Amino acid sequence: MxxxxxxxxxxxxxxxxxxxxxxxxxxxxxxxxxxxxxxxxxxxxxxxxxxxxxxxxxxxxxxxxxxxxxxxxxxxxxxxxxxxxxxxxxxxxxxxxxxxxxxxxxxxxxxxxxxxxxxxxxxxxxxxxxxxxxxxxxxxxxxxxxxxxxxxxxxxxxxxxxxxxxxxxxxxxxxxxxxxxxxxxxxxxxxxxxxxxxxxxxxxxxxxxxxxxxxxxxxxxxxxxxxxxxxxxxGLLLRQRVARAEQELKDLLRSRMMQEFERLMGPALYRDLAQEIVAGEQSLYDTADKLWQQFLVRITQKGGSASD
Amino acid sequence: MxxxxxxxxxxxxxxxxxxxxxxxxxxxxxxxxxxxxxxxxxxxxxxxxxxxxxxxxxxxxxxxxxxxxxxxxxxxxxxxxxxxxxxxxxxxxxxxxxxxxxxxxxxxxxxxxxxxxxxxxxxxxxxxxxxxxxxxxxxxxxxxxxxxxxxxxxxxxxxxxxxxxxxxxxxxxxxxxxxxxxxxxxxxxxxxxxxxxxxxxxxxxxxxxxxxxxxxxxxxxxxxxxxxxxxxxxGLLLRQRVARAEQELKDLLRSRMMQEFERLMGPALYRDLAQEIVAGEQSLYDTADKLWQQFLVRITQKGGSASD
The missing domain is CATH 3.40.50.300 (P-loop containing nucleotide triphosphate hydrolases)
Structure with a gap:
């Protein structure tokens, strides 16, 4: 144990x-x-x-x-x-x-x-x-x-x-x-x-x-x-535990999505883009939009991984 | 203001x-x-x-x-x-x-x-x-x-x-x-x-x-x-601010992904699955895997939304 x-x-x-x-x-x-x-x-x-x-x-x-x-x-x-x-x-x-x-x-x-x-x-x-x-x-x-x-x-x-x-x-x-x-x-x-x-x-x-x-x-x-x-x-025990499982499921999905994102987009990406945002060349929100669109294109082309 | x-x-x-x-x-x-x-x-x-x-x-x-x-x-x-x-x-x-x-x-x-x-x-x-x-x-x-x-x-x-x-x-x-x-x-x-x-x-x-x-x-x-x-x-000011922008970018993407996920998969999903997990019918991790695969299928079929 x-x-x-x-x-x-x-x-x-x-x-x-x-x-x-x-x-x-x-x-x-x-x-x-x-x-x-x-x-x-x-x-x-x-x-x-x-x-x-x-x-x-x-x-x-x-x-x-x-x-x-x-x-x-x-x-x-x-x-x-x-x-x-x-x-x-x-x-x-x-x-x-x-x-x-x-x-x-x-x-x-x-x-x-x-x-x-x-x-x-x-x-x-x-x-x-x-x-x-x-x-x-x-x-x-x-x-x-x-x-x-x-x-x-x-x-x-x-x-x-x-x-x-x-x-x-x-x-x-x-x-x-x-x-x-x-x-x-x-x-x-x-x-x-x-x-x-x-x-x-x-x-x-x-x-x-x-x-x-x-x-x-x-x-x-x-x-x-x-x-x-x-x-x-x-019945509160059950309700508390269902709420907990729901939260855990969301947390797992969120980290799974981020994993897939890094896998398809490359980990160095954020730093470069963050520098452009701080320099005022890009807005945070536009950058996030563009990243998301790129992710969709790649995931559609390559498909997601079947497992970790 | x-x-x-x-x-x-x-x-x-x-x-x-x-x-x-x-x-x-x-x-x-x-x-x-x-x-x-x-x-x-x-x-x-x-x-x-x-x-x-x-x-x-x-x-x-x-x-x-x-x-x-x-x-x-x-x-x-x-x-x-x-x-x-x-x-x-x-x-x-x-x-x-x-x-x-x-x-x-x-x-x-x-x-x-x-x-x-x-x-x-x-x-x-x-x-x-x-x-x-x-x-x-x-x-x-x-x-x-x-x-x-x-x-x-x-x-x-x-x-x-x-x-x-x-x-x-x-x-x-x-x-x-x-x-x-x-x-x-x-x-x-x-x-x-x-x-x-x-x-x-x-x-x-x-x-x-x-x-x-x-x-x-x-x-x-x-x-x-x-x-x-x-x-x-x-140079610490710049480094701190770049790190902050990087984090904000990740946070935005994470919430964007979850938004898209709920849009494609339906919001009531989690509660039902959480109940199955608590009942021991499904493991948390298997459920998260299945959800992710379903999401990939749907996003490939329907495509992501162009904006919020």
């Missing part, structure tokens, strides 16, 4: 071939995203939650998505070492991945790794995203349930969480709840949820945990299972 | 027609992105910088990019009211835009609005992005110079800034520099810059400002002009 998931990063065609063959085995795993600001104790919490789920008899895969930022790499890899012994458990598979997505978000490799863990029969896939930015909100595009981890005492952090991250939570955790200000943080979250309740009919819970003492983890697991049941019974 | 920029949000073809016609007028404006965490005083700072540049004889356009998040909308619109009288100046054009980009980043409408302001002969276009997330780092794809605004006393905020935002700064501002902790924040930034110096040869400055008292704004303007000179003389 480790080799298969490395392949997701290094040899996508091998993974694609595998997933083509095992498409009927997909869709059984419950996919959980765990996100929040740096310093919230996400790694410890993720480790505890993984242990709790394993103790309840579930198998699981754990993906740690690192931002590729050279500034933060060191500190965050250090964090990883704090992950509990759970990684040693035979029912648990842990893998760190970089988040080198083309749009700054979760990479195709992460999404493929999730599918591999699903195909291998894992009951749960936990994805922990590190750092701030797009990876945190993009977790929605992969996960069935999203846990957003907040902590007391980070000052303006509830404020900082607001844009984008609050909206994606299916469950809130106030971790380090033995710290001063935990009640205040919980109250603020509950207040916000009251102002802007979930439109799906699911009541977003706020769960207090102290991951370092394994406190509150049982309740978190209960709520997580309850959320999955809610998704299944309400 | 106001109508033209509204059109960028509401009627892209009109804008494209205008930009097609005036492509020779593009590329003169200096495009400046201003970003940073909520509460850093970006609006006031942007207003002061705009006033300083106008006093030096430059014309400018000011784009305020709001995140579309319903949670934050209210508070941020309130912020806007603090913008100084600069908006009344005849040489200044101010416009608020939502950041409803398809990937959570800066929207095509924002990029078109920048181009319109450029075509209209503005010397500067200042783009202020609000909130955390992708819009902040995506500013790089539009701006020649990026100003990242930090403030003392936000606790872990330098830490929170790290992933993604620090890397994009051409200039750092420590705003509210009359507050306790300003020196510490400045020192931390300088330390980080020492550890990870800019690879371009530009020395990233850290400038202390108190925007509410208009302090430090002159120096900020000087450094901003110096950065533009550096970009021009080093």
């Amino acid at each position: 480790a080799r298969a998931i490395s392949a997701a990063e290094n040899d996508p065609p091998v993974v694609q071939a595998f997933l083509r063959e095992h498409s009927q085995r997909l869709g059984r795993a419950r996919i959980v995203g765990i996100t929040g600001p740096p310093g919230a104790g996400k790694s410890t919490l993720t480790g505890c939650l993984a242990a709790e789920l394993v103790n309840r008899g579930f198998s699981l895969g754990l993906l740690l998505v690192d931002p590729s930022s050279p500034f933060t790499g060191g500190a965050i890899l250090g964090d990883r070492l704090r992950l509990p012994d759970i990684a040693q458990h035979p029912q648990v598979f842990v893998r760190s991945m970089s988040s080198r997505g083309s749009m700054g978000g979760l990479s195709k490799a992460t999404s493929d790794a999730v599918k591999l863990l699903d195909a291998f029969g894992m009951d749960f896939v936990l994805i922990e995203t590190v750092g701030t930015g797009q990876a945190e909100t993009d977790i929605v595009s992969v996960a069935d349930s999203v846990i957003v981890v907040a902590v007391p005492g980070l000052g303006d952090d509830i404020q900082a969480l607001k844009a984008g991250i609050l909206e994606i939570a299916d469950l809130f955790v106030v971790n380090k709840a033995d710290r001063e200000g935990a009640e205040k943080t919980e109250r603020e979250l509950l207040h916000m949820l009251k102002m802007q309740p979930s439109s799906s009919g699911w009541t977003i819970p706020v769960i207090r945990t102290v991951a370092t003492k394994n406190e509150g983890i049982g309740e978190l697991a209960n709520k997580l299972l309850a959320h999955y049941e809610f998704l299944r019974e309400s | 106001a109508r033209a920029i509204s059109a960028a949000e509401n009627d892209p073809p009109v804008v494209q027609a205008f930009l097609r016609e005036h492509s020779q007028r593009l590329g003169r404006a200096r495009i400046v992105g201003i970003t940073g965490p909520p509460g850093a005083g970006k609006s006031t700072l942007t207003g002061c910088l705009a006033a300083e540049l106008v006093n030096r004889g430059f014309s400018l356009g000011l784009l305020l990019v709001d995140p579309s998040s319903p949670f934050t909308g209210g508070a941020i619109l309130g912020d806007r009211l603090r913008l100084p009288d600069i908006a009344q100046h005849p040489q200044v054009f101010v416009r608020s835009m939502s950041s409803r980009g398809s990937m959570g980043g800066l929207s095509k409408a924002t990029s078109d609005a920048v181009k319109l302001l450029d075509a209209f002969g503005m010397d500067f276009v200042l783009i202020e992005t609000v909130g955390t997330g992708q819009a902040e780092t995506d500013i790089v794809s539009v701006a020649d110079s990026v100003i990242v605004v930090a403030v003392p006393g936000l606790g872990d905020d330098i830490q929170a800034l790290k992933a993604g935002i620090l890397e994009i700064a051409d200039l750092f501002v420590v705003n509210k520099a009359d507050r306790e902790g300003a020196e510490k924040t400045e020192r931390e930034l300088l330390h980080m810059l020492k550890m990870q110096p800019s690879s371009s040869g530009w020395t990233i400055p850290v400038i202390r400002t108190v925007a509410t008292k208009n302090e430090g704004i002159g120096e900020l303007a000087n450094k901003l002009l110096a950065h533009y000179e550096f970009l021009r003389e080093s």
Whole structure:
């Protein structure tokens, strides 16, 4: 399995071939995203939650998505070492991945790794995203349930969480709840949820945990299972997954089209044309029109390739 | 001009027609992105910088990019009211835009609005992005110079800034520099810059400002002009702009291809196929292959459209 998931990063065609063959085995795993600001104790919490789920008899895969930022790499890899012994458990598979997505978000490799863990029969896939930015909100595009981890005492952090991250939570955790200000943080979250309740009919819970003492983890697991049941019974799980498949299909087609385009038109093309555009010799839109017409002529003459 | 920029949000073809016609007028404006965490005083700072540049004889356009998040909308619109009288100046054009980009980043409408302001002969276009997330780092794809605004006393905020935002700064501002902790924040930034110096040869400055008292704004303007000179003389400005045009060309082609695809294949297609994929009846990759082959057959039979 480790080799298969490395392949997701290094040899996508091998993974694609595998997933083509095992498409009927997909869709059984419950996919959980765990996100929040740096310093919230996400790694410890993720480790505890993984242990709790394993103790309840579930198998699981754990993906740690690192931002590729050279500034933060060191500190965050250090964090990883704090992950509990759970990684040693035979029912648990842990893998760190970089988040080198083309749009700054979760990479195709992460999404493929999730599918591999699903195909291998894992009951749960936990994805922990590190750092701030797009990876945190993009977790929605992969996960069935999203846990957003907040902590007391980070000052303006509830404020900082607001844009984008609050909206994606299916469950809130106030971790380090033995710290001063935990009640205040919980109250603020509950207040916000009251102002802007979930439109799906699911009541977003706020769960207090102290991951370092394994406190509150049982309740978190209960709520997580309850959320999955809610998704299944309400039909939302199916709708979310169809929407996800639709998006993946579009993404695949888009990259397939660009591949064919480069194959027929030559890769050096863009740079030359971009120089003409910057020099004011051509407009962007006219250039795009001309390229498209040329592509149509070539594809009609030569035909598309039958496969990759 | 106001109508033209509204059109960028509401009627892209009109804008494209205008930009097609005036492509020779593009590329003169200096495009400046201003970003940073909520509460850093970006609006006031942007207003002061705009006033300083106008006093030096430059014309400018000011784009305020709001995140579309319903949670934050209210508070941020309130912020806007603090913008100084600069908006009344005849040489200044101010416009608020939502950041409803398809990937959570800066929207095509924002990029078109920048181009319109450029075509209209503005010397500067200042783009202020609000909130955390992708819009902040995506500013790089539009701006020649990026100003990242930090403030003392936000606790872990330098830490929170790290992933993604620090890397994009051409200039750092420590705003509210009359507050306790300003020196510490400045020192931390300088330390980080020492550890990870800019690879371009530009020395990233850290400038202390108190925007509410208009302090430090002159120096900020000087450094901003110096950065533009550096970009021009080093050839980096041209390289950045060619890379940007290349990306825009690819984006246009990609959306053109998808348009043609939907035109020839019918829009309801994806949903039906996605349902089959989720049901395990088809693999994602096989489905994408089949769709591509069908597309090739149709495009060869019917031909592509000559224009939009």
